[in-house]
Amino acid sequence: MKTTISQVPKYEGQAVTIGAWLSNKRSSGKIAFLQLRDGTGFMQAVVAKNDVAEDIFQLAKNMTQESSMYITGNIVEDKRSPFGYEMQVSDIKLIQEAVDYPITPKEHGTEFLMDHRHLWLRSKRQHSVMKIRNEIIRATYQFFNENGYVKIDPPILTGASAEGTTELFHTQYFDEEAYLSQSGQLYLEAAAMALGKVFSFGPTFRAEKSKTRRHLIEFWMIEPEMAFMDHDESLEVQEQYVSFVVQSVLMNCKLELDTLERDTSKLEKIKAPFPRISYDDAVEMLKEKGFDDVEWGVDFGAPHETAIAESFDKPVFITNYPAEIKAFYMKPDPERSDVVLCADLIAPEGYGEIIGGSQRIDDLELMKQRYEEHDLTGPAYKWYLELRQYGSVPHSGFGLGLERTVAWLSGVEHVRETIPFPRLLNRLYP
Template sequence: MGMRNRVYIDNIFRHEIADGTEVTLKGWLYNKRSSGKLVFLLLRDGTGTIQCTVYKPTVGDDMFGVADKIAQESSFTITGNIHKDERAPGGYEIQVSRVELIHQAVDYPITPKEHGPEFLMDNRHLWLRSKNQHAIMRIRHTVIKAIRDFFDGRGFTLVDTPIFTPAACEGTTTLFETEYFDSKAYLAQSGQLYAEAGAMALGKVYCFGPTFRAEKSKTRRHLTEFWMVEPEVAFNDLYDNMELAEDFLEYIVQTVLRERAQELNILERDTSKLANVKAPFPRVHYEEAVKIIRESGLPFESGNDFGAPDEAAISAKYDRPVIVHHYPAAVKAFYMKRDPNEPDKALAMDILAPEGYGEIVGGSQREDDYDTLLQRIKEHDLPPEAFDWYLDLRRYGSVPHAGFGLGVERTVTWICGIQHLREAIPFPRMIHRLKP
């Protein structure tokens, strides 16, 4: 009895347990409806939600009183028989024979009505229990698993890169500074430079961890702490890099479509747009992208980097992610190699997600010549002594190599079809958000 028959709601909806079986479920009250001698308890247990019907003549007055007084998000144990019923949400319910309260919740703040973003973010630790947030977290989990499976299946080695770093990686964005004994350390804004060292040791590597940027961004596309996966491959050029990235994105999206159909349905995602995400992706040279922007009616000066409206104009032309390559070297990072045939262009590529979700991938072939790289460091006013170890990679068996970074939250936001990056991570960190 009891624990021996304990099951998860998931087991019931997957038909792993026969109709009529007596089971025990443990979870929290999602919602309740009562009707005199009948109480409907919506139980959630992390794997799903199921309706439990408590009928007064069956359980008796005392136990019915318990069921009738359970408040939203209280925890309880329920025992009863699985019953197929058209009237129950999902087609199955539990006909309850026993209810045991574990803990009564008092005044749960998130009611089954609408709430504003500030209130929900203040209650993020509770908001995660809601149906949509639950679905997003499950999709995020699958995205992360797909990322690891993809690289592991292709012989990549995970190389963890440090979070405390001595200096700027790219020298562009603002870094978080922290005390490090009697000196300063900075929180990593990218693991790329270390991943390059890893690639020279292990051939094909990826790093995957949190990154930190102290930019005072206040848009729905920015977090100060976000997760990024960065593959780096020795002997790959720009075009190998593009192929890797498009196969990678296809794998992630198709995996989510296959394994998280139910969650995408809860989020009311139009999956036909995701089904298009198959390699090869359209490839657009920077100068061609400039033409597209101008044709869309936006003013644009060649040589500039793209702004958010420019990216939207480009991606609007395609039904799948689009690769933009050969950006002006002047607007890109110091470590990117230039194209010998177009010396003012970097061997760089960005991937823009469809439906206006913007840049989700940024990558390049790296500069592999010692003297050129040293010159770039000086041109960008970076201290060469901080990069001595990085320059060593060009002194001892330098090879062409390339890699890219994929933003996990932007990818999750796009796949889920949601409006805010802050919902794509359990506890977002933003300029005005450090709690909970």
Template sequence: MSRQLSMIRDVDRHKDGTVTIGCWLHNKRSSGKIQFLQLRDGSGFIQAVVVKSEVAPEVWEAAGKLTQESSLYVTGTVREDSRSKSGYELTVTGVEIIQISSDYPITPKEHGVDYLMDHRHLWIRSPRQRAILVIRAQIIRAIQQFFDERGFHLVDPPILTPSSCEGTTNLFHTKYFDEDAYLTQSGQLYMEAAAMALGRVYSFGPTFRAEKSKTRRHLIEFWMIEPEMAFVTHEENLEIQEQFVSSIVQSVLAHCRRELEVLERDTSKLEKIQAPFPRITYDEAVEFLQKNGHEFEWGEDFGAPHETAIAEQYETPVFITCYPTEIKAFYMKPDPDRPEVVLCADMIAPEGYGEIIGGSQRIDDPELMEERFAQHELSKEAYQWYMDLRKYGSVPHSGFGLGLERTVAWICGLDHVRETIPFPRLLYRLYP
């Protein structure tokens, strides 16, 4: 039998009208002659009230049978209710059970993290996890909208590659028939090729790092957004990045207020995220750390404690620019006035969330790129196609990469990135 269903998020359109909702029972309580059903349908939550004296006996009986996560169709009248978080309540006139759930493993009591991760396929039904995933989806929409409105083209680089983007060894190896292949850790080099064809491009896809890390900031499989832009310099690159991040945060504030409330996120901190962002050089960052009790030498890379100490000085993200050439990737363009540093920047999120963007102007001089290949002992055969980009119409160009999960963690105010993706892949977790 076909039926016209409404969504919980749209009940405000049906004030004082009758709707039918396909849903699950999140929770239930009873005062004897009244049953209060907490319902969810993926789009939101609503309380439905079943009054014994106002419904048929079979409706009251069906409501009484419902257990946590049972599935059902509920018909009722939409009533305005200022006490409800959604502003509305459902006065039930009909209940049709689809399935009675028994022994649902995630109860309202406290569960350990490992237990919840083992039941991640069910944990994502909870209000908190749903809120995070809704915000993640809004961030993705905001990202696509930002680039689409500015004339960028979405390009999909390969996931299987014959070599590493940054010359690292933290790659997942596989066989590509009779050849060696790796799961991508970045689509950047391919995006540079796409930028030479389409001008301004971005990719949005999964990347993989075989790092044996267990920190709260790291995932084995995560999603990256990687724009590349022809005829764009280092300074222009920074301006685009700060506009980009500002627009993402403001979009979440505009569309996900309820979800941020569920997470108890301090939105006053997010409201301050407006471009432009402060900038400090690597030199200034080193000087600050040394003055504030950190043992740190020029030429080292920053760790999480260093990034946190620097970020605590600001209420918005901060750029750290011009890192030493020796600790950055082979493709980054040296500063013409000071070749021991490169025209790059990391964007450090506030509140201790660390680097969310890394970017740079890329080397466009073919001779310098040849030198870099020799210094990093890279295979010319494997990278010949990349060298061709400097051989045939080389231009100044820049790009960056934003890690989606770290960005979600920061905007949501989460303690660990494992909650930012539906099914996280961690060092010791490949299930479910």
């Protein structure tokens, strides 16, 4: 019976064959312990000299790291193992012997590991992070599909920017200028006017020369947009969505979280509703915490977000930012024209902003005014203005950064470990 490591619990007491790689091994006299991986998981295989032919035992003792094989044996329960099962080997067929695999069990520097990212992905730690990433994606589709959202794929090449063109990648689109998308939001607003509730999940690009542990040049975003929904209703969707994803990871990634030594007691507290504070209150809170340089009207950086998050054990919404530091499309607060109906969701434990969202301007004349203030005179924005001209309605949306969310839930320090092949300021390889 050919199977995978993840399916092994179904075959306790039976002989199976698995296609696997050797991630590590140790041997002592008449027994060899092989640490196997097959992409679905990790498992120990025990090769006893008295139970196999001599050539099989010698193969097991001499096999090199990352050699590939078909390995056959009986599945038995092993309560000492995190996985809970091991294989008692009866046969091994070598597929390819790996020679001088560069990533050994010893410690390696970050740059070395990043240069060998195509191989580093095979490690147990990176495997766990990628499985958590996959679960977040799976849970995202489940949440929005079950709540009546339609998946929309906005273009990656655009003729306009959602938030200004200074941090966009420019490219030539035949005889006109184009940009790599920094957000699908504008197009999703058009889709929401057609389909009600929509969401996208795709790559975005920011030509931002940042080297922090929270920034990537290319990253993935989940962006829902909802017609006939105001700002407060959108906040409820956001906290319900994040709560659903966190609980899904806790339920379906127990082994991976354990491998990463993640303190899951902190994640177990992540259930809606989330606390909310205004930008005004956040400024006062920061001043009380010793940030004397923070004045009303400045945007918050990573140290500010971390300091605010320390006061809460759940993600916290910071609402109603000054209009002058937010995007042109955000709707002003009806009671205060100097702030807009928006919120950033700040994750606990120093992981920073994971969601940015707002209610969008739905008034045609106000949007025309914003166009003038932001010099949006080109034809590339004409269609976006027309959304307010033909059947405009109140609508809201938000964007969640996948990699920051993966970092938070898996407990890794840097977002470079949360995407298979990170694109950083000075890294385009591999």
